[in-house]
Amino acid sequence: MDTKKAELPVEKLRWQCDPAVFDFECTKELAPLREFIGQDRAIRAIQFGLSMNHEGYNVFVAGLTGTGKTSMVKTYIDRLIAKHQIGDDFHPQDWAYVHNFTAPRPSACRRVPARSCVIEFPTCSTV
DSSP: OOOGGOOOOGGSSSSSOOOOSSSSSSSGGGGOOSTTTTHHHHHHHHHHHOOOOSSOOOOOOOOTTTSHHHHHHHHHHHHHHHHTSSSOOOOOEEEEEEOOSSOOOOOOOEEEEEOOOHHHHHHHHOO
């Protein structure tokens, strides 16, 4: 196999951006982003999932660690809450998933008033 065809000169191994194309000295001068770049499909899916106002719908988010999944979901949940808080009749609730150790499937899901969940851990005895 002739490897000469695949060789690259050293100067082509690294791309450099000309700083003159930017009209700022430091990124601290830039306004923070208000949207998530390059995640249009994920954003539409989250918006759709959060707009479902019926039982039985869930939002499942998967991806690599550190890619902004949690930030994106929290941002859209906060926007949804802010949108609905215009009226006094909107009171989001918390959900508690209760594990039954004697019959582990399925876990029980309970709707509770916002910020009323208290997590208690049962004491375990060792024999």
